[in-house]
Amino acid sequence: MDLTLYGYWRSSASWRVRIALALKNIEFNYIPVNLLQGGNTSAEYLQKNPLGQVPTFVDGSFSLTQSFAIIHYIESKYPDGPLIPANIEQMARMWEIAEIVNSGIQPLQNLPILDLAEKSGISKKEWAQTVINEGFVAIEQILRNTAGNYCVGDQITVADICLVPQIYNAKRFEVDMSAFPIISRIGDALNLLPAFVKAHPDSQSDAVIGK
Ligand SMILES: N[C@@H](CCC(=O)N[C@@H](CS)C(=O)NCC(=O)O)C(=O)O
Incomplete structure (x- = not known):
């Protein structure tokens, strides 16, 4: 291989x-x-x-x-x-959602940034909750118009690939997910699929279960 x-x-x-x-x-x-x-x-x-x-x-x-x-x-x-829609509007919408996670949330809740926040007197949890909430408010609004079974219609795309790990982090930092019903519904559906189970952190050889 x-x-x-x-x-x-x-x-x-x-x-x-x-x-x-x-x-x-x-x-x-x-x-x-x-x-x-x-x-x-x-x-x-x-x-x-x-x-x-x-x-x-x-x-x-x-x-x-x-x-x-x-x-x-x-x-x-x-x-x-394919993980990218052929329809160009759906493709653009997919990148819009994916980029909110990739640029607007994930880098801000990375370990070194959480450490910096803590040094500046803001707890890691408060910082992470703030940035995740802001991004999820935007994504939830977009999903009202784009979601089918998944983020963009019924095709699993890069947007879904980004969303699932971000939901995991939101839960880790105890974000109130009741404010995000569409994100939650899509995440729950994706997490049942075999590919998502296989890719989950707990299924990896370096997983530290219970942490
Ligand atoms: N934009 C990068 C982000 C990569 C990234 O942030 N990786 C994190 C883990 S999710 C990391 O390696 N953090 C360690 C560090 O920054 O010290 C990508 O999409 O691959």
Whole structure:
């Protein structure tokens, strides 16, 4: 097997790539990078990922970082079971939702930012709840017009791939999900699907259950 994913069980960006691979039934080697023990800042790992983040995806001699770039690559190389709608308006809407998570929420609730917030006197929980709530209010509003079974109609897309890990984080930080009925309904439906079960943090070799 020539495909390798460097990830961390509870990293939402790694989780997105795992979901994409699972939905397309693509097998890969999984190499855990322990973020809590600084595995992402070792000299060896920084050669693969200069930002010192996960995921990193390696296909033979081709190495790639950034979950969206990786998912694009996977989608282009393995087009069966498309994760991006063919309809351009739906595609644009999908990226709109995905980017709210990717740019508007996830980077702001990353470990180093949570540490900074705490040093500035705002608890990690309050900070995370604020940024997740703001993003989810926007997404819930968009979903009122776009959702079918999933975020954009009935096709599972990159928007759903981003949403599921973000809901997990929202629950970790005790965000009141009753304000987000469509997000909750879609998340519940997706979490029952075998690909999402396979990609879940608790199913990974580096999972620390009960944390
Ligand atoms: N935009 C990047 C985000 C990657 C990212 O934020 N990874 C986090 C885990 S979800 C990470 O490695 N954090 C460790 C750190 O920043 O020290 C992507 O989509 O791949």
